[in-house]
Amino acid sequence: MSLGSNLEDRLENLREGLRRLRAHDLAVVRTSSVYETEPVGFQGQPWFLNLVVEARATGSPLELVRACKAIEGSMGRQRPFRNAPRSIDIDMLWYDRASLSTDELVLPHPRLGERNFVLIPLVEIAPEFQPLLEACSDQSQVRKYCNAEQLEPIIKS
Numbered sequence: 149m150s151l152g153s154n155l156e157d158r159l160e161n162l163r164e165g166l167r168r169l170r171a172h173d174l175a176v177v178r179t180s181s182v183y184e185t186e187p188v189g190f191q192g193q194p195w196f197l198n199l200v201v202e203a204r205a206t207g208s209p210l211e212l213v214r215a216c217k218a219i220e221g222s223m224g225r226q227r228p229f230r231n232a233p234r235s236i237d238i239d240m241l242w243y244d245r246a247s248l249s250t251d252e253l254v255l256p257h258p259r260l261g262e263r264n265f266v267l268i269p270l271v272e273i274a275p276e277f278q279p280l281l282e283a284c285s286d287q288s289q290v291r292k293y294c295n296a297e298q299l300e301p302i303i304k305s
Contacts (some may be wrong), residue, residue, distance in 0.1 A: 150200050150266050152237040154187065156199040165219060165236045169203070172215040176203040180269035181296050186289040188263060197293055200269040209243040213253045216240065236247030242268065264290045
């Protein structure tokens, strides 16, 4: 899963998003560092903080994506236009290597191989995705904000 925020207290939004995911029986296995990333799509907005987590879930992919959307809504996410600024964005990248295509969810994520802000933290915790990163043409800036060890108090709180 990928989490991102570019409004208000971005780091606290990531922390709260992880807390709320845990409340939906999601167990975080590994967490990437947090990266500060240039907006993609709509440039006239603040930079994001992004991270990627490997997690174990007890429900189906559709149950999990519905939980993610509910969390986004409860945290004030609005969608006035595509790529608008957001308090929290939670995307499923893949689910147990499943292939799925519904109105609610496409797995693997259809733009997974197009975004440095996802691929760089993903490769940090799942090096098998390195070929996707090497093939990615995205030139947007991605810089480490804090490492996983500094993040630990966030994900355990």
